[in-house]
Amino acid sequence: MSVLRVAAAAYPVDFHPGWAAYEAKVTAWVADAAGRGARLLVFPEYASLELISLLPPELHHDILALRPALQAFLPEFLALHARLARQHGVGLVAGSFPVAQGGGYVNRAYVFGPNGAQHWQDKLLMTRFEAEEWQIDPGTGVRVFELPLTGEEALRFGVAVCYDSEFPTLARQLAEGGAEVLVVPSFTSARAGYTRVRVGSLARALENQFYAVHAPLIADAAWTYAVEEAVGRASVYAPADHGLPETGIVAEGEWNTPGWLVTDLDLELIRRVREDGHVLNWRDRHAGQTRPGPAEVVPLGVAVYG
Structure with a gap:
C-alpha cells in the first residue's frame, strides 16, 4: 500500500459545559476523518487544553495551578482516544x-x-512561554511509530511537536529510524510563530526527503490565558522534486478555518526521490554534516570610506 490517506486537523478550541460535550466533539471529529478514509489522524499541540473550560473559573487564567487540576481528566482522555482509534x-x-x-x-x-x-x-525543546511561564520540562528521546497498513506493510512516522520541528537533528534521528512521514502538531499564537513552524517543517521535509503533516490549533478563547489565541492552517509538505509539487506544498487548508485537511500521500514518490531525485539530500546527509569544518573568519582589509 504505497498511498496513505492522512488527516491533519485545524482544530478549534471550544468552551464545553461538561465532559460529555468534549467527548461528543472529539468523537465526531474522529468519525468524520475516518469516514473519509484517513488512516492516520493528527490533532494539534495542546488541543487538550479546551478541557480547562471544565475547571473552576478561578483556574482558567492560572497557568501553574491548572496543570495539576487537568490531571484529573487524563485517564478519561486516554480512554476516549484509545476507544476511538x-x-x-x-x-x-x-x-x-x-x-x-x-x-x-x-x-x-x-x-x-x-x-x-x-x-x-514528548516535546523536547520548550518555547519561552512553556519554559518561563508554564514551567514545562523538556522530554527525552524520540520514537518512530509503526502504523500497520495492509498485510505486512507498515508506515513509519515520527512526531515533532511544534518548536521541535525547527531543529534539524530531531527530525534526522526520526528519518534515520525509518520515518517516511513527520507529524507536526502546533500551537502558535501569531502568524510569525506559525511561519516559523511552517518553514521548519518545509526544511525538514527537504533535508530528509519525506512528508511533513502540519496540524495547527485554532483559538479565540479569551476565557483562558493558556490558549487565548491560536492561528494557522493545516498543511502537508514534501521535498520539491520528481512528481511532487514544485512549491513543496502538497495541500493546505484555508487560513484560520477549522476542519480536517485530508490528503493522500504517495510513499513511492518519496522513495523514488531519495533514490533518483534532481538532488539527493538524503544520500548526501553525512557529507553535508561532516564536510564543513569550523568556520574560518577571513578579514577583508581596512574599510575605505568615501
Whole structure:
C-alpha cells in the first residue's frame, strides 16, 4: 500500500459545559476523518487544553495551578482516544497534554494504534512561554511509530511537536529510524510563530526527503490565558522534486478555518526521490554534516570610506 490517506486537523478550541460535550466533539471529529478514509489522524499541540473550560473559573487564567487540576481528566482522555482509534481502526495522534512527570510536567503527544495501543512522544525543546511561564520540562528521546497498513506493510512516522520541528537533528534521528512521514502538531499564537513552524517543517521535509503533516490549533478563547489565541492552517509538505509539487506544498487548508485537511500521500514518490531525485539530500546527509569544518573568519582589509 504505497498511498496513505492522512488527516491533519485545524482544530478549534471550544468552551464545553461538561465532559460529555468534549467527548461528543472529539468523537465526531474522529468519525468524520475516518469516514473519509484517513488512516492516520493528527490533532494539534495542546488541543487538550479546551478541557480547562471544565475547571473552576478561578483556574482558567492560572497557568501553574491548572496543570495539576487537568490531571484529573487524563485517564478519561486516554480512554476516549484509545476507544476511538480502536473503533475506527486508525492511527491517532491526540492533542498534546501537559502531563505530570518526575516532579514536573511535560508536553506529551499521545499516539494510539488501530488496536487502541497507547504510546507517546514528548516535546523536547520548550518555547519561552512553556519554559518561563508554564514551567514545562523538556522530554527525552524520540520514537518512530509503526502504523500497520495492509498485510505486512507498515508506515513509519515520527512526531515533532511544534518548536521541535525547527531543529534539524530531531527530525534526522526520526528519518534515520525509518520515518517516511513527520507529524507536526502546533500551537502558535501569531502568524510569525506559525511561519516559523511552517518553514521548519518545509526544511525538514527537504533535508530528509519525506512528508511533513502540519496540524495547527485554532483559538479565540479569551476565557483562558493558556490558549487565548491560536492561528494557522493545516498543511502537508514534501521535498520539491520528481512528481511532487514544485512549491513543496502538497495541500493546505484555508487560513484560520477549522476542519480536517485530508490528503493522500504517495510513499513511492518519496522513495523514488531519495533514490533518483534532481538532488539527493538524503544520500548526501553525512557529507553535508561532516564536510564543513569550523568556520574560518577571513578579514577583508581596512574599510575605505568615501
